[in-house]
Amino acid sequence: MSTEIAQIGEQTLSPVAPRKPQAKGDATTDAARAILRAEVEHQHAKTARLRAARLAFEAQxxxxxxxxxxxxxxxxxxxxxxxxxxxxxxxxxxxxxxxx
Structure with missing residues (x-):
């Protein structure tokens, strides 16, 4: 999980020349949202994987x-x-x- 977040962080935190003082805050907000989105997707994938394993176990x-x-x-x-x-x-x- 940390490698996924690090990769996303590297992609979204690449140096960008800010145009306004708010641009720096926007870049931070976008990076935080990307990290949170990645964590949520990871959690959904984990939940789906565990649900499938539980259903397979219960079927047996x-x-x-x-x-x-x-x-x-x-x-x-x-x-x-x-x-x-x-x-x-x-x-x-x-x-x-x-x-x-």
Whole structure:
């Protein structure tokens, strides 16, 4: 990328005899815009290349059946662990976990 910008910079920053005081500012503005344009074009090309690679990769992956994916499990907290191991019919899961 830096070589592309350097090449563009060399082309647009070639010595030009300014006619007015504003001409120097215009030359700088034109050079900056050319550099930005080159960066944007480079980014678009990179995005297109990565999109094509992603689509090719996804095309090779096996298709999933919609809705067949299991829900992720919630992490068990102490209360949930105690409630899950408590015998049915007890009023408080925490007291049931303490009893032998």
């Amino acid at each position: 992956q096996p298709k999933e059946i919609p809705g067949s994916r299991a829900r992720p499990l919630k992490p068990k907290t102490k209360k949930r662990a105690a409630a899950a191991s408590a015998p049915k019919g007890t009023k408080h899961a925490a007291t049931a976990a303490l009893e032998p």
